[in-house]
Structure formats: C-alpha cells, structure tokens
Amino acid sequence: MNAREKLIASCERTKSQLCIGLDIDPKRVPKSCGEGVKGMFQFAMKIIAATADIAAAYKPNMAFFEALGPEGLSLLKHIIGRIPPEAVIILDAKRGDIGNTAEFYAKSVFDLFKADWTTVNPYMGYDSVKPFLERKDKGAFILCLTSNAGAQDFQWQEIDHVPLYLHVARKAAAWNKDDTCGLVVGATYPDQIGPIREAAGDMPLLIPGIGAQGGDLEKAIRFGTANFTKPAVINVSRGVLYASEGEDFDKAARNEAIRLNDIISRLKNTPA
DSSP states (O other), X not given: OOHHHHHHHHHHHHTOOEEEEEOOOGGGSOGGGOSHHHHHHHHHXXXXXXXXXXXXXXXXXXXXXXXXXXXXXXXXXXXXXXXXXXXXXXXXXXXXXXXXXHXXXXXXXXXISOOSEEEEOOTTOHHHHHHHHSOXXXXXXXXXXXXXXXXXXXXXXXXXXXXXXXXXXXXXXXXXXXXXXXXXXXXXXXXXXXXXXXXXXXXXXXXXOOSTTOOXXXXXXXXXXXXXXXXXXXXEOHXXXXXXXXXXXXXXXXXXXXXXXXXXXHHHTSOO
C-alpha cells in the first residue's frame, strides 16, 4: 500500500477527512496533565485516545518539539510511536534543501520519526524534493498555496500570466510518477483551490487554515475534493486541541472533531 492508498483507506475506515495537527504549545497544556515534556506527552495521549476513531491523520509540527531540544525530539518519537499504526502520520517539517542534504532530511522524517508523509518546500526545485518522492510507501505534501497572509508575497506572483502557485501544482503533478506527491493548499484562499485541484489531478491535498485562521470549510472540502471525488484531508489544530482549557479538554476535542466531521458529512450528502 502506497502513501496515497493508506490516506484514502484511513479516511474510509474512520469516515473522516480530518487531520489533527499536534501543535502542542507547552504553555497551553492543561495543568491536570502535568508540566514539561511529561505534561505534553499526557496531553497528546489523551487527545489521540479521544479522536483515534474519528481522525484520518495526525500532523505533529516539528517546530513545537525541536524548540525543546533533545527532550522534545524524544517526545516527538514517543508520541508518533503511540499513534495507531493504521492512522496516517504527516510530519510537518517543511524541509527544502539541495539534494545531498535533502536525502538526510528524508531519512530523518521517514526512518527515524516513522512518518508516512511530510511537508516540503519546493523553492529550490526538483533535486530538493526528489529524495522525499523516491520512497514508494511514503509521500511529500509540497507547499503550493499556504494559508498565511504572507503567501501573497511570492506565491501569487505571476509568471507568463499564471500565478506561481499554479506553476507549483503543475510541476508537482509532473513529478508525481509513483503517487508519492501531494499539495498543501490553504482553506483561507478557497476560490483558488478549484484551479489547483484541477492542476493536481488525483494527488491528495492537505488543507490547513480551518478554525483559528478563519478558512472556509465548505468551499475547502468541496473544491479540494472536487465534490468528494478526489482525496483531501482538512487539517485542524488549535480549534481541536484547545477546544477547552479545563480537565475536559479531551472530551471537548472529540466533540469539536465530531462537529467538523458532521459538517463534512452533510456536505457530502448534499448536492453542490
């Protein structure tokens, strides 16, 4: 089973297209979990236990763990090791460097941290992306049109009257020889998702920006899946993780995930 097939299978198994971002801020971990890395671990375990049957994927963001040094990286490995093996692990690393260096980054995210997918910046071109695409059981989501406001600084610039993000989508489609490629497309720019989806073909999309960033869930899921005919997952982080800051945080996280799944399910069963 390749990475794309595993993602589709996980969506079907859980009847969900949610990816829960594990952006664990130690300052926001409830006191009931404890302090430091132990508190973060307990927090993550309860979030995963509360959502394992209703989330297709989990997306740890490396920055939150790297900032804590060796303890944080060890924590990341332990958290990933506790995620159910049938769930998809997307390690948000946003790597992008020359080929020789990229090979070692790929070994890190796929072999050391056991991710199924990672995120990659394509700015340096194919040789910087190639090591992530050569693993036929792994995959790389290439940054195409990101959800942040600064995306307009470069990604919207036109080359031959075509925005850069569409050039990226088309190039990624050409690189996708072994179904190992996907695209990151922000829900904060919903009207651009349709043209990107058309350029992407059958590649899966990772769609962040729902919740705290104010992205449009209905347009994102409809356009991102071409009305539920193509693979995509909606990433939610803070809106689920911190749905409650009390001791009931895990129940609140589950309820918020269920709410979002219900919205997506209703849209799936309602003609566009």
